Structure formats: structure tokens, C-alpha cells
Amino acid sequence: MASAMAGIEALKGTHQELKSRMEKSVEDFRAHLASARTGRANVHMLDQIKVDYYGSETPISQLGQISTPEPTLILVQPYDKGIVPAVEKAIRTSNIGLNPMSDGTAIRVPVPPMTEERRRDVVKQLNKTLEDHKTAIRNIRRDGNDQIKKAAKDKLISADDEKRASEEVQQLTDAEIKRIEELFKTKEKEILTV
Template sequence: MLNDIKKDATTRMAKSVDGFRQELTKLRTGRATTALVDHLKVNYYGSDMPLSQVATVSVADARSLLITPWEKGMVAAVEKAILSSDLGLNPNTAGTAIRINLPPLTEERRKELSKHVHAEGENSKVAIRNIRRDAIQHVKELLKEKQVTEDDARRAEDEIQKLTDKHVKDVDDVVKAKEQELMAV
């Protein structure tokens, strides 16, 4: 029973860290990456489709993305999706291809993005701590129902705390790496 609680906590904490990493891929840093537009939805004949299912997205060079819709009629819809997104980018259409030039980040914008990364990291740490609280609560319930001994409960709580510390450190490492990436000129 205690092993199940620890496995569940480990899985949930790992998912929290992975979700945080995934969230950071949407942040625009100094260089172009296809992950920047992965979350965009395009109106495709009345239904919203992910951009990757209606167009080819590639990195043209360090500062630009090239989007090539599979159908000629989709160029306007893709352009509209990019303009209405929260990315703040201006697409340039040339026939059937759309080029997105990523301007260099200003120092002010880098600091703003760094603060955002720290805030998201803190949210992820809070989620991990909530998972720890839930796991320890389950252990205490088992102890209360006399299904485990006090020594086993104490040992399980210590192991859950070690898991929490490990995953919080992982989040800190991700924040530090992303911050270095943002501040690199």
C-alpha cells in the first residue's frame, strides 16, 4: 500500500515537471523553434485543427520559421491563427509559404520572460508540494486505520519528502537552464 502511494506520488510529480517543461517550450527565446507554434489552432473547414496537421513547420534559419500549408486555401487561415495568437508575431506571406521572422528580444522583454519562467516554476513547485501533502495524508490515514506501523509511516513520509526534494530540484534546474537560454544574446 505504501509503495502504491509512493509510486503514485512519483508519477504525478514527474508529470508536473514534464508539464512545466512543455509550458516553457511555448516561450519565445532568442532563436527560432517549431515548438513556438505547436499549440496554435487553425480553422480548417469549420473545425479547429492543430497547425502541425494542416501545414509543415520548419526552421528556415536561426531567426525565422517557415510554414507551408498543405492546401493553397489554408494560407489565409494559418496567417489569421498566427496573428490572433498571443505570440505577437507578424507573418509574411509569399505565395503558398508563410515566413515568421523573430525579432531579437530586448533586455526588458528578456527580464519579463525570466520573471514569467520563475512564476511558472513556482507554480510547478506548489503543485509538487500539493502532491506531497496528498501522499502524506494517505499515509496518515493508513496509520490511523492501523494498516501500517508508525515506523513504516515515518519511513514512507521521509521517502516522499526525498521525492519532493528531487522533483523541486528538477524544476529549479529547468528554470535555471531556461533563464540562461533567455539571457544569452
């Protein structure tokens, strides 16, 4: 679908800016889903965990090799053996319910099967994340509508253009919210399936 806003000089960049900001929100939600715990080991489960590495919070994935040699085990092999205890502590204190074990050079993270209660907790947590991301997308919509109203107030666009542009922003918002809701439903089904 071609953008009506792209044809209006005063709003040329607005549509692209809103779309790109909303897509960033969708991608962020997708990253949260990837790191959500299911019954199987997954290298992305550790994506949200950061380790204090010489004073800066660094994602575990940048500090070592992460693999899943077995369906119920994540193996973390830090490049710098000196940070093994820090990585182990970061995993243990994160709220994803894993208990890592280290042999001094690598960290084994067994992924226990999830209980029904834990599955529901994970879904509840993801539902909250979903609502946060919907709110973020709606805030982006508000910003877009404010830009459109300002352009109309400054007589840069006609009333018809304002109406069309506002409808377009709403369609964009609805489409992006629908995308994250579908991502959530798929993940929810994966988590609740034993």
C-alpha cells in the same frame, strides 16, 4: 534509491503514482520552456499555440510542417491550404509577439531579435510558470501524505512506516522541484544571453 513505500503493502502503488504524476508536471514545465521565446527561431516556439480546426483546438504542429530555414525565421506549411488564414491569425493573436506573413500556401514567421525588456518579460513569465508547477508538485505531495495518513489511521501501516513514507514523499518532492528549478536556470541563462 529503493522505495521504502514499495515494501509496504498498503502503500505499494502510492510511490509510483506520485512519482509519475510529479514527472508529468516536470515534462509539462519542460514543454513550456521549449516553447519559450529566445533570440533564435525554434520550431517549439509555436507548441503552445492552438488553431480552431473544424471546431477543435488543434496544435499547429499537427496541422502542418514546421521548420526553421534560417536562424531568424520559422516556416509553417499547413497540409490543408484552407487553414492558412486561421493558422496565421492564431500566431498573430498569441502573446508571443510574432508577426506572421502568409503567401496563401505557407506562413513565414520572422523572429525579431529580443529587446532587453522582452527578455526580462519572458523570464518573468517563465518564473510564474515555474511557481505554478512547483505548486502542482506540492499538491501531489499533499495527496501522497493524505494517503499515508489515511493508511496509518486505518491501521494498515505502523507509525514508523508512516514517518518513513512521509520522508520519502518529501525527498521525492524536493528532487522534482530541484529538477524544474535547474531547467529554469538553464533556460533563463539562455534567454538573457544576447
